[in-house]
Amino acid sequence: MPQIEKILLQTYPTLPEDIACARERLRLFPDGCYVLRSDGSDRIFGYVVSHPWQDLNVPPLSSLLRSLPISPEVYFIHDIALLPDVQGIGAAKAILAQLSQVARRHYIKKFALVAMPMAESFWQSRGFRIVDKEAIRTTC
Template structure:
């Protein structure tokens, strides 16, 4: 991951994260207050990607412990994290084109594996959009087909998939 490194997300990063979110997911608008809440609820799962320790953000990830086979509603406040989390949920990851292909996703997944293990969680979960399905599949994620998930997946668009894989 030459010249790039992940740093814990801070409140003052949110305006830039909002811009990246609008650029990378224009069809899935998310209220920045939802991101602010996730940073407050679980700061260990919220990171930004910088190059050479510059201020510019090239990507971000938002993640947290969650319930198995459950999808937090888009653009909704959680209120609290579950008392008994069963999966480590990757809510959102976005990388600007300059930061794609540099190993940033692999690096943050390794880091988040340590966080998940410290919480005694042995599975990652996420919703893969159609455009990212192959990316996540190549990283060991597999689709979980359950009727109960189909309704919530509609909010993410056609061909969105709930996926899981073991924590390394």
Template structure:
């Protein structure tokens, strides 16, 4: 009997409680109200993905959306609306449970996020790397920029950008 490998799929409203539980385990030092992820899903469903494992239960999630170039919204902040026009794709969050790691899912979702940004014609992707994540993002073409991360991300957070120009 083979076990189905986790796969990325569109996030559903019914996934929000499981995604919140993943966030609490993976990012305990960066809490966000459940309303933040629900708002991002409402504003940009194409940027919200769930890593579905056995039984279709989310083992991880990713949240991205159009945003302004050279900036990111603060952690645990409702944005109300997405900017039009947008100048960048913001990768707001990627979280995988430990048991979902080591199979390439994180790298795969970076590709999915960058593909959505390219589909929208956005010239760059922007994110905040927290903890020891900067190395992961650098391996995927992101570079640190001299922009202060919003205060909610805490000390040591790094704003990173990747050009999407052909």
């Protein structure tokens, strides 16, 4: 977790989230939490935190969930953080492929996430569409 927290603070310096959120999500849904490392290395280059959730009911930043929904409507990508060394090499594409398999195993057909403004085009190029930003912004 110390390496994850370091990456979190480095990739999102203006939106620091309590590392307790990542710990809780890992405990609640370990199938949706991964780290990215090179073969044979202990160094972590990125991580992903994701879990089943309710449609457009975005958990507020730095909040604990306490539990996951019994009948989830979407597969929520809470966080993908990659260090600059691994950006642009296809890591996000591989992560999305892996998360798609997890979602299918849980019979979830839709994904949801909240993107930083500078990442909107990245997500749109991967098939995500923008929904009512104001509705989501009020929940964060």
